[in-house]
Amino acid sequence: MTLSLVLIIVMAVLIAAGVYLVLERSLTRVVLGVLLMGNGVNLLMLSMAGPAGLAPLVIDGVEAEQYSDPLPQALILTAIVITFAVSAFLLALIYRSWRLANADDVSDDADDVALRGGEVTLPMEETAPDEGDTEFPLEAEVAQGGPGVDATERVVIVTDNDSSSAPEGGGGR
Amino acid sequence: MTALVPLVVLIPLFAAALTLVLGRRARVQRIVAALALTAVLVIGVVLLLAVDGDGALVVDVGAWPVPSGIVLVVDRLSALMVVISALVLLAVLVFSIGQGLADGDDETPVSIYYPTYLILTTGVMVAFIAGDLFNLYVGFEILLVASYVLITLGGTESRIRAGVTYVVVSLLSSVLFLASIAMVYGALGTVNLAQVALRVQELPLDVQILLHVMLLVAFGIKAAVFPLSFWLPDSYPTAPAPVTAAFAGLLTKIGVYAIIRVETVIFPTPELNPALMVLALLTMVVGALGAVAQADIKRILSFTLVSHIGYMILGVALGTVAGTAAAIYYIVHHIVVQTTLFLAAGLVEREAGSTSISRIGGLLASAPLVAVLFFIPALNLGGIPPFSGFIGKLGLFQAAAEQGGALAYTLIGAGALVSLLTLYALVRVWNLAFWRSRDEVAGDETRLLRAVEEAPLSTSTVSETRTTPRLMTISTAVMVAVGIALTLFAGPLYALADRAAENLDGPDAYIELLFPGGVEPAGDGEPGSGEVTP
Numbered sequence: 001m002t003l004s005l006v007l008i009i010v011m012a013v014l015i016a017a018g019v020y021l022v023l024e025r026s027l028t029r030v031v032l033g034v035l036l037m038g039n040g041v042n043l044l045m046l047s048m049a050g051p052a053g054l055a056p057l058v059i060d061g062v063e064a065e066q067y068s069d070p071l072p073q074a075l076i077l078t079a080i081v082i083t084f085a086v087s088a089f090l091l092a093l094i095y096r097s098w099r100l101a102n103a104d105d106v107s108d109d110a111d112d113v114a115l116r117g118g119e120v121t122l123p124m125e126e127t128a129p130d131e132g133d134t135e136f137p138l139e140a141e142v143a144q145g146g147p148g149v150d151a152t153e154r155v156v157i158v159t160d161n162d163s164s165s166a167p168e169g170g171g172g173r
Numbered sequence: 174m175t176a177l178v179p180l181v182v183l184i185p186l187f188a189a190a191l192t193l194v195l196g197r198r199a200r201v202q203r204i205v206a207a208l209a210l211t212a213v214l215v216i217g218v219v220l221l222l223a224v225d226g227d228g229a230l231v232v233d234v235g236a237w238p239v240p241s242g243i244v245l246v247v248d249r250l251s252a253l254m255v256v257i258s259a260l261v262l263l264a265v266l267v268f269s270i271g272q273g274l275a276d277g278d279d280e281t282p283v284s285i286y287y288p289t290y291l292i293l294t295t296g297v298m299v300a301f302i303a304g305d306l307f308n309l310y311v312g313f314e315i316l317l318v319a320s321y322v323l324i325t326l327g328g329t330e331s332r333i334r335a336g337v338t339y340v341v342v343s344l345l346s347s348v349l350f351l352a353s354i355a356m357v358y359g360a361l362g363t364v365n366l367a368q369v370a371l372r373v374q375e376l377p378l379d380v381q382i383l384l385h386v387m388l389l390v391a392f393g394i395k396a397a398v399f400p401l402s403f404w405l406p407d408s409y410p411t412a413p414a415p416v417t418a419a420f421a422g423l424l425t426k427i428g429v430y431a432i433i434r435v436e437t438v439i440f441p442t443p444e445l446n447p448a449l450m451v452l453a454l455l456t457m458v459v460g461a462l463g464a465v466a467q468a469d470i471k472r473i474l475s476f477t478l479v480s481h482i483g484y485m486i487l488g489v490a491l492g493t494v495a496g497t498a499a500a501i502y503y504i505v506h507h508i509v510v511q512t513t514l515f516l517a518a519g520l521v522e523r524e525a526g527s528t529s530i531s532r533i534g535g536l537l538a539s540a541p542l543v544a545v546l547f548f549i550p551a552l553n554l555g556g557i558p559p560f561s562g563f564i565g566k567l568g569l570f571q572a573a574a575e576q577g578g579a580l581a582y583t584l585i586g587a588g589a590l591v592s593l594l595t596l597y598a599l600v601r602v603w604n605l606a607f608w609r610s611r612d613e614v615a616g617d618e619t620r621l622l623r624a625v626e627e628a629p630l631s632t633s634t635v636s637e638t639r640t641t642p643r644l645m646t647i648s649t650a651v652m653v654a655v656g657i658a659l660t661l662f663a664g665p666l667y668a669l670a671d672r673a674a675e676n677l678d679g680p681d682a683y684i685e686l687l688f689p690g691g692v693e694p695a696g697d698g699e700p701g702s703g704e705v706t707p
Contacts, residue, residue: 022345027337034344041352048359072358075307079351082314086344089321093337100330106337 007047014040027094027104031087038083042076049073174223177216178232178245181255181298184212189291196284203270206287210266210294214259221252225669229676229686231304239687240365244304246686249673250501254301254430257505260655261422261512262294264648268516269415271644272523286326293319293419300427304687306354306364309431313350313395317343320424323416324408331411339408346394353387360384367687370438370680378444385440389449392435396428398486399456402479406463409478410471410528414519417471421478422512426504429485436489437497437677449490450580454587457483461594470518470528470602474511477554477595481507487584488569491576498674499568502667506561506659510550513652517547520649521606523641530602535611543641544607546649551603553656555596561659566592568667 014036021033053068094104188209192202224230229248233239247255269286296316303309321343325336358364360380361372373381390401397405405425409417436449460480467473485507488500518528524540525533537544553560566588573581573588659666676682 022341030337030341034341034348037345037348038351041348041355044352045355045358048355071364072355075354075358075364078307078311082311082318082347085318086321086340089318090340093325093333093340096325096328097330097333097337100328100333106334 003047004051007043011040011043011047014043025105027090027097027106030106031090031094034090035083035087038079042079045072045076045079174220174227175230175232177220178230178247178302179234181213181216181220181259181302182295184209184216185291185294185298189288189295192291193285193288199273199284202284202287203273206266206291207263207270209291210259210263213294213298214256214263217252217256217259220247221249221256224249224252225672231686240363240368240693243308244365244687245302245308246304246366246683247302248676248683248686249669250430250433250677251301253501253505253669253673254426255298257508258297258301258423259294261508261652262290262297262419264652264655265415265419265422265512265516266290267648267651268418268519268645269413271642271646271648272413272415272519285322289319289322290419292316293323295319297423297427301430305366306357306369309434310347310350310354313427314347316424316427317347320420324412324420326413326416335408335411338404342394342404342408346391349387349394350391353384353391356387357384365687366434366438367680367684368693370684371688371693373439381440381442382444385435385445388435388439389432389445392428392431393452394428395425396432396486397425397456397479397482398428398452399459399479399483402456402460402482405479406467406472406475409475410469414471414515414522418512418515418519421474421515422508425478425482426485426508429482429489429500429504432486433489433497433500433677436492438680438683441492441679443492446490446492447580449486450584453483453486453490454584455483456480456486457587457591461591461598464598465594465601467598468529468531470521470530470606471515473530473598473602474514474518477598478511480591480595481511481554483591484566484569484588487588488572491572491581493572493576494671494674494678495572495575496569497677498667498671499565499572501670501673502561502568502663503565505666505670506553506565506656509652509656509659510553510562513550513649513656514547514554516645516649516652517543517550520546520641520645523645525606530605532614533606534609534614535607537607538610540641542646546646546653547607548603549653550656551599552596553660555599556592557596559660561656561663562592564660564663564667 018033018035018037018040021029021036024030024033049069049072051068053066054062056067056070098104188205192205195201195205220230224247229246231239231247232245234243234245237243269290273286293316296312296314296319299312299315300309301312303312321336321340324339325332354364357369360376361369363369363372373384376384394401394404409420412420457480460476460478460483464473464476464480467476481503485500485503488496488498488503490496520540520543521533521536522528524543525536527533549560553562556562556566570585570588573585
């Protein structure tokens, strides 16, 4: 089996750059790193197919060895589709993270930090300040009595209205 | 009978499409999802009985002959895993239906929950019945993509944070897996498991070890084997309770399943077994120590999950039939018990409003049923006789003692110690969350205050009298009962695990399935263009 040196070098560069980017804290860079690594591995698979040859369509009088191997190309195609879908999801995740925290950094685990400080009491899991995820200066709005305020005011009623108020279906957020 | 094999994949896949179309009708969605999983469970049981009686089933998808096309293989191990995962997925689905009914859409946007959950099922089933490495990769990707969505469900800040870690680590393991598939293909010109097993013996030893290590690292990340386990306790606890329960029960075990396949079919040689045993030891001890240090039930359970992966790796690393059989029994036991404990933690969260053991107390008095439902699986996980955890550990220790050697005896000692540490961590949960009275909890607030604090901004009304829906309790109770059944029917089950392990004694049985006579058919699909002559 002969390998193309150019392909190998490009693959190594892609994977090295990908690993470097994935080690960053910034999520955007992580996504770029994942994309580079994915493409690097695709190139690896391509080079494992052996030398380039004719399109793998049966032609009379052509030896089997002259065709290029179609299987790795099929595998790469599948891998590309998967990488595409996952990077779309990651981008959505980053956008969400930026909307919530105005940052695309990977932050430390709050529970871990609490345990490290020797403090036994752990903060509670924060559930969904969803309506509050307007563009970030929520506290400032509260101080000024801006549009974010009514979301923080709640009426406390002691009833069991859970089942009746549960919306059917609820088209997601 | 072979017609049933693709159905375990197709039914959840089509049900996922159907539930997506029915996004506006939550009730119909629930019925479709529950019916689909019940059907998968029934088919799984039929397959298990058939495979156990008449031998493994092989399906050539699209009627392409074996080495050229995609092949699905159901042997005893696959069938057993299909049954137990379908059972667990169904129980968790019922639990989440119960929770969803009462919570409304607080936590989970229902319209995508059921389709995603069914896609997860599809991925799990594909991974279990895949007959080639690339199909295994596709199965992994299907279930991982579904799990990315489930773990970030609702998109709150903590879940996004945990989800990012999970997604990036999983992506890394997928990239590694893909790279190892490329290497395997480059070296052997095939990705079919049986063909790989046939050809791999002709490779030079160093290339074999390289491929072996690459596959083990890729699967080790998924199975959360130390030192590749750091991501798990970080990301699992923030997801909704039923999601965590399903993940904890199944996803890591699929990594262990893949490791079993690698160790028994592709590389049955013992070169890496001592290294795996050391990793098993470290996984057990580090996980258990982590569990002892935590103060949140879900995090404690996540760490015990990591620690008990070590037991399964121990069984696999022994490289004997007895070791593999014990590992298979332990996997079944652990899937059931770990899921039950996470479901019980979900009930605790529901009753007490928190899973932090420094903030809750008095649950034995206020919710005795939940206490029982937590206590039984906790003892089971800790390995108290006569529960299945004890039987599984006993089997592992016996297999290790049969092999003998200093390392094996060290592992037996460490295994016993770790089961005590597990018990200690869980008894601490019991003492603080259930046993002590409410008055002893420092800074105790009224439940109403806590309820307000718990659900800020989510609704305009906060009610204090949140009752635990009956479905949640019932599904947890059923899982507890299944855990006890694993003890009651330990004899037949262990015999089944034994028979499954005998199939996995070296690659011959697997090769025989696809290539009767153990010889590849002449003129196979690939003309060997990618093959290296060693």
